[in-house]
Amino acid sequence: xxxxxxxxxxxxxxxxxxxxxxxxxxxxxxxxxxxxxxxxxxxxxxxxxxxxxxxxxxxxxxxxxxxxxxxxxxxxxxxxxxxxxxxxxxxxxxxxxxxxxxxxxxxxxxxxxxxxxxxxxxxxxxxxxxxxxxxxxxxxxxxxxxxxxxxxxxxxxxxxxxxxxxxxxxxxxxxxxxxxxxxxxxxxxxxxxxxxxxxxxxxxxxxxxxxxxxxxxxxxxxxxxxxxxxxxxxxxxxxxxxxxxxxxxxxxxxxxxxxxxxxxxxxxxxxxxxxxxxxxxxxxxxxxxxxxxxxxxxxxxxxxxxxxxxxxxxxxxxxxxxxxxxxxxxxxxxxxxxxxxxxxxxxxxxxxxxxxxxxxxxxxxxxxxxxxxxxxxxxxxxxxxxxxxxxxxxxxxxxxxxxxxxxxxxxxxxxxxxxxxxxxxxxxxxxxxxxxxxxxxxxxxxxxxxxxxxxxxxxxxxxxxxxxxxxxxxxxxxxxxxxxxxxxxxxxxxxxxxxxxxxxxxxxxxxxxxxxxxxxxxxxxxxxxxxxxxxxxxxxxxxxxxxxxxxxxxxxxxxxxxxxxxxxxxxxxxxxxxxxxxxxxxxxxxxxxxxxxxxxxxxxxxxxxxxxxxxxxxxxxxxxxxxxxxxxxxxxxxxxxxxxxxxxxxxxxxxxxxxxxxxxxxxxxxxxxxxxxxxxxxxxxxxxxxxxxxxxxxx
Numbered sequence: 058x059x060x061x062x063x064x065x066x067x068x069x070x071x072x073x074x075x076x077x078x079x080x081x082x083x084x085x086x087x088x089x090x091x092x093x094x095x096x097x098x099x100x101x102x103x104x105x106x107x108x109x110x111x112x113x114x115x116x117x118x119x120x121x122x123x124x125x126x127x128x129x130x131x132x133x134x135x136x137x138x139x140x141x142x143x144x145x146x147x148x149x150x151x152x153x154x155x156x157x158x159x160x161x162x163x164x165x166x167x168x169x170x171x172x173x174x175x176x177x178x179x180x181x182x183x184x185x186x187x188x189x190x191x192x193x194x195x196x197x198x199x200x201x202x203x204x205x206x207x208x209x210x211x212x213x214x215x216x217x218x219x220x221x222x223x224x225x226x227x228x229x230x231x232x233x234x235x236x237x238x239x240x241x242x243x244x245x246x247x248x249x250x251x252x253x254x255x256x257x258x259x260x261x262x263x264x265x266x267x268x269x270x271x272x273x274x275x276x277x278x279x280x281x282x283x284x285x286x287x288x289x290x291x292x293x294x295x296x297x298x299x300x301x302x303x304x305x306x307x308x309x310x311x312x313x314x315x316x317x318x319x320x321x322x323x324x325x326x327x328x329x330x331x332x333x334x335x336x337x338x339x340x341x342x343x344x345x346x347x348x349x350x351x352x353x354x355x356x357x358x359x360x361x362x363x364x365x366x367x368x369x370x371x372x373x374x375x376x377x378x379x380x381x382x383x384x385x386x387x388x389x390x391x392x393x394x395x396x397x398x399x400x401x402x403x404x405x406x407x408x409x410x411x412x413x414x415x416x417x418x419x420x421x422x423x424x425x426x427x428x429x430x431x432x433x434x435x436x437x438x439x440x441x442x443x444x445x446x447x448x449x450x451x452x453x454x455x456x457x458x459x460x461x462x463x464x465x466x467x468x469x470x471x472x473x474x475x476x477x478x479x480x481x482x483x484x485x486x487x488x489x490x491x492x493x494x495x496x497x498x499x500x501x502x503x504x505x506x507x508x509x510x511x512x513x514x515x516x517x518x519x520x521x522x523x524x525x526x527x528x529x530x531x532x533x534x535x536x537x538x539x540x541x542x543x544x545x546x547x548x549x550x551x552x553x554x555x556x557x558x559x560x561x562x563x564x565x566x567x568x569x570x571x572x573x574x575x576x577x578x579x580x581x582x583x584x585x586x587x588x589x590x591x592x593x594x595x596x597x598x599x600x601x602x603x604x605x606x607x608x609x610x611x612x613x614x615x616x617x618x619x620x621x622x623x624x625x626x627x628x629x630x631x632x633x634x635x636x637x638x639x640x641x642x643x644x645x646x647x648x649x650x651x652x653x654x655x656x657x658x659x660x661x662x663x664x665x666x667x668x669x670x671x672x673x674x675x676x677x678x679x680x681x682x683x684x685x686x687x688x689x690x691x692x693x694x695x696x697x698x699x700x701x702x703x704x705x706x707x708x709x710x711x712x713x714x715x716x717x718x719x720x721x722x723x724x725x726x727x728x729x730x731x732x733x734x735x736x737x738x739x740x741x742x743x744x745x746x747x748x749x750x751x752x753x754x755x756x
Contacts, residue, residue, distance in 0.1 A: 069732040070725075072098045072752065077108050079735065079749065084742065085117040090749030092120070096127045097753050098728075106131035110139055118149045125155035129162065137165035145171070148187035150195050154202055161206040169210060172203040173218045201234050208238025216242055220249065232261055236268035247276055251283070254292055266291050274299050281306075290316035297323060302330035317343035328353035336362065344377070348384035354392060367393055374400050378411055386417035390424060398422060398433060405437060405445060416448050423452035431456055435467040438563060439477050446563055450570055457574045468574065469582040471567040472601075477560045568597035572604025580609050587618050592627045599633040610637055616644065623647050628656035635662040657681035664688045670700055677707050677716070685716040693724040705730045709747055717751035728752075 069075075076098070080091040092112065095105045109131055112124035125143065132140065137160060144156035160168045174180050179196045186195060204222065207215045216239065223235045236253070239246035250272075253265040277284065277299050284296050285306060293314065300307045310323035311334050320338070324346060328335045338350035351370075358366065370392070373385040382404070389401055401418040404410055422433050434456075437449040450471070456464040470476035568586060571579050583605070586598035599622060602615065609615055619641075622634025635651055638644035639662055651663040652672060660679065664687035667673055676688035685708075692704045705727060708717045720727035731748050734740065 069729045069736070072728070072732045072735075073102055073104055075732050075735045076749075076752075077104060079745065080108055080112065085115075085120055087742065087745055087749065088112070088115070088117070088120050089123050090746060090753065092123045092127050094749050094752035096130050100130035102131070106133070106136075110136060113139065113143045113147070113152075118152070121147060122149060122151040122155065125152050125159065129159055132159060132163060134163050134165065137163055137167055141165070141168050141171065144168075145184050148185040150187060150198060153199055157199070157202045157206050161209050164210065166210060166212075169207070169212045169215065172207050172210075172212070173215045175199055175203045176207065176215065176218050176222045201231065204231060204234040204238050208234075208241040211241050211243075213242045213245065216246055216249070232264045236264050237271070240268045240272050244276065244279065247272060247280065251280065251292075254289070255287060266295075269295055285310075290314070290319045294319055294322065297326055300327075302327040307331075308334060312337055312341075317341075317346055321346045321349045324349045324353065339366070344379050344381045348380035351381075351384040351388045351392070354388070356392070358392070363393075367396070371400065374404060378414075382411060382414040383417050386414050386421055388421075389418070390421050398425070402433065402436070405440065408441060412442065412444060415442065415445055419445055419448045419452070423449075423455075431461055431463045431467075435463065438467065438471055439559065441559065443562060443566070446559075447566055450563075450567055454570045454573055457576065457579070465574070465576050465578050468567055468571060469578050471563050472571055472579075472582040472598075473585055474560050474564040476563065565594060565597050568594070568601045570601075572601035575606060575609075580605060580612075580615070584614055584618050587622070592630075595625065596627060596629045596633075599630050603633050603637055611641065616641065620644060620647060623651065628659065631656060632658045632662065635659050639666050652676065657684060660684045661687045664691055667691060670695070670697075674700075674703060674707065677704060677713070678711065682715050685713060686719045689716055689720050690723065693720065693727070698726065701726050702730060705734075709734065709744055712743070712747050714747055714750045717747070718754035721751050722754055 073095070076091045076095050080088055080095070082088060082091075092109065095102070095109070099105050106128070109124045109128050113121055113128075115121050115124065121143075125140075128136070128140070140156050140160055140163075144153050144160070147153065147156075157172070171180075171183070174183070175196075179186065200222065204219060207219065219235045219238055223231050236250060239250050247269075250265050250269050254262055254269060257265070277295060281296055281299065284292055287293055293310070293316075296306075297310070300310070307323065307327045308331070311320055311327050312324075314320050314323065320341065320343065324334060324338050328338075328349070332353075332355045335350045335353040335355070338346055339354075341347055341350065354366075370385045370389065373381040374389065377385070386401060386404060389396060401422055404418045405415045405422075407415070419434075419437060422430070422437075425433075431453070434449045434453050438446055438453075440446055440449070450468070453461075453464045453468055457468055467476065564586070568583065571583055583598050583601045586594050587602055589595055589598070602610070602618070605615070610619070619634050619637050622630050623638060623644075625631050625634065631651070631654065635648045638648045645666045648663055649666045649668075651659050652667060654660050654663065657680075660676075660681060661683040664673070664676055664684060667676075667688075670692065673688045673692050677685050679685050679688070689704055689708070692700050701724065705717070705720065708720070717727070717731070721731055731752055734744065734748050
């Protein structure tokens, strides 16, 4: 029995003797607490290892279970026999499962015979079980665990045992663990998996293929021709990671395989190293393959190919609603640098077209660097689709960060909610899709139509309207009655993307991105919205403000707005304002005054600015864990033994285990106080539980 020597001076910087003493108590809850504390405070300690091995024979099953779990941080390969004895002799399922995991981690090959036996049978003559009525389910868990273990131990000698377990007509479906184990068992295991994939159907075949996909590539080298000759595309697909791009079989898969999805996958894999494959795949009958080919065409193109491809791309961009439209939009400017921008703009505005293609078109426009490139992006900020606006905004932010004044001004207008004319600020939509054939439709959807001139400028397409820039054109009201019949018909189609309040949503989303931009004009726009009446907009503005530079935050307008934010009705605004103010000497006192704020995050930030020990000690009684944690951290930073001791005992008395855990993790004095407290004669069991639980937090 472990006992403490009262005459020997205690070394409270070493918690192991104290914890081992409590592991020898008669209370099972305390013993469990001591085990968990040992794992956290002394992993690998030889003294703890010996005690935990002994605890595998504890009278309490929970103690034995926790001891087996804890040994993962202590056990050595030579402990395999003791752990295996526990696996066989302990009837508790949790102990068995932990023992199997530990023996596998220790790579204990001495356990393989027992694992093989348990994979096929309950082994009643060798293994104790807990519940006669539940033996079947109990054994199934153990059976599954040992099958996984045999795979991890690469026990090739157990291959037939796994197949026998899988074929047991009275057993459960063990395909998943058996197949995963077979995948680890070298060439012979691989052959069996291939056999299942080729001869069985349904779920078994699917699971075998999933296991094969996890096999090391080199293991498949000897089976390449076998795999390629299979009728199933999923089997042939397995060779893709193994094939060299220059291999003729790679070209066959990319150009002639019967399965279009496999051709597309092979082309994407091999075309970067074999440019001719992309050119040949343009004539493929499957759009998904042609789309991949477009992505991998390398410039420059032959004149004949360029001319033919240009005509096809024009058609795909205008009519396709699948992967070809997306790939064409993505590659329009790359493959035809001198092509007009108008087709991309038309695609972006065509709401019924696939959203992915429209977004690809926005990115393609953003890649251009001509003088009208920024204004083309600005023109998209009135698009009814929120996703289109977001991509355009993101690209404008990138341009603004390079000093693009047009982008900066447009972003500022968008954030202030004044970029769009009233007619474009809200998109009116009908309740149902379709066309009202009896109505006299006016083209008044509020979305400004723009056109690209021969010089590459973007101008308003409205009859009689003139504008000096897209930023002005986008705010022009539409002329009633303009547009073709087709245009008017499309207005009656219901879009699926984004809110109808375009201007409001644009302002909110723009604010979410503007924190990255360093510009006085942008900062002014953010501060303007930070004073608004709408909570959501103020929150977005304060979030953007929090990402601005320290110089901006120290300016008088920003300080004034942050100070007002400390009193804001929205807790999110107060939190961000407090966070910014806490690092500003001119505003710190205002943050400290929020120590009693009703919001827990605001109170937490306030703790970081408090200097008064009494207030910090009082905060240790706060209902919010983050508040208590912050208060304790501030007290520990004062490096006062008296204050830290007072804080420790307050938390023990209140039973605040979570906060004590943080203190023990951060502060050596807290750890030492915990060990001293555990050494207190006749310590109350409640205090024992609290302190041991605090010590159980990993360092």
